[in-house]
Amino acid sequence: MHRCEESFWTKRIRLVCIIILSIFAFVKWFARKILNFFAWITLDNTKHFCYTMYEHLKRGAFMAISERIHFFRNLRGMTQKYLGLQLGFPDKSADVRMAQYETGSRTPKADITATLAQVLDVAPEALNVPDIDSYIGLAHTFFALEDIYGITVSEADGELCLKVNAAKGKDAAEIIRMLAAWNEQKAKLDAGEIDKETYDQWRYHYPQFDTTGGWVKVPSQELSDAMVEAFKDRLKPD
Numbered sequence: 001m002h003r004c005e006e007s008f009w010t011k012r013i014r015l016v017c018i019i020i021l022s023i024f025a026f027v028k029w030f031a032r033k034i035l036n037f038f039a040w041i042t043l044d045n046t047k048h049f050c051y052t053m054y055e056h057l058k059r060g061a062f063m064a065i066s067e068r069i070h071f072f073r074n075l076r077g078m079t080q081k082y083l084g085l086q087l088g089f090p091d092k093s094a095d096v097r098m099a100q101y102e103t104g105s106r107t108p109k110a111d112i113t114a115t116l117a118q119v120l121d122v123a124p125e126a127l128n129v130p131d132i133d134s135y136i137g138l139a140h141t142f143f144a145l146e147d148i149y150g151i152t153v154s155e156a157d158g159e160l161c162l163k164v165n166a167a168k169g170k171d172a173a174e175i176i177r178m179l180a181a182w183n184e185q186k187a188k189l190d191a192g193e194i195d196k197e198t199y200d201q202w203r204y205h206y207p208q209f210d211t212t213g214g215w216v217k218v219p220s221q222e223l224s225d226a227m228v229e230a231f232k233d234r235l236k237p238d
Contacts, residue, residue: 065108065113065129066107067102068126069098072122080094080099086115087115125140126143129141149168150175151175152165180212181207185199185203
């Protein structure tokens with residue numbers, strides 16, 4: 001009788017232990033699933049963030065090369081399709097691929113860039129601007145600035161200097177204004193009117209501390225609406 005009772009309680013205890021262990025196993029499994037789920041979300045968001053940042057950086061870095069491809073293609077009098085065919089793209093997609101390169105929606109790989117430079121009869125560095133990490137890259141960056149903004153090299157008082165061709169248009173005028181503001185601050189530094197820290201603050205926060213009057217804040221929409229309302233009678237056409 002005693003053995004039967006002992007066997008009965010032993011079975012009950014064993015059953016309880018199995019249930020408890022099963023509960024712990026389920027909780028452990030469930031907790032692992034929850035942690036994996038949040039880890040997956042975090043990793044996915046991180047990957048998405050990193051990919052987005054990479055795309056922004058890539059587009060920013062290669063926006064100049066797209067503009068240079070467009071510039072040199074027009075300079076050589078080539079159509080997008082002709083240039084694409086010279087690169088070996090199929091007849092149906094040659095112009096589409098070049099349009100993608102010139103708009104920055106696609107970026108040419110290193111071998112394509114080398115072939116582009118060869119077909120356009122320019123140095124590869126002429127396409128890969130801006131580049132200030134090498135002397136040759138810096139030289140081609142200056143050449144690009146000459147094409148776009150009219151910044152050219154000149155000689156004054158026996159020294160080489162850069163000057164802006166005002167006839168280049170609105171872009172050149174804006175560059176002249178910025179250089180004039182920079183020259184004003186540099187003159188103050190040389191004259192001892194400001195210290196190096198103030199000068200660097202002006203440079204590294206430009207145009208925040210520029211007082212030449214060229215940069216102004218855009219009025220808020222509320223202010224614009226109020227001004228339109230106040231002068232709406234005068235704005236009516238005759």
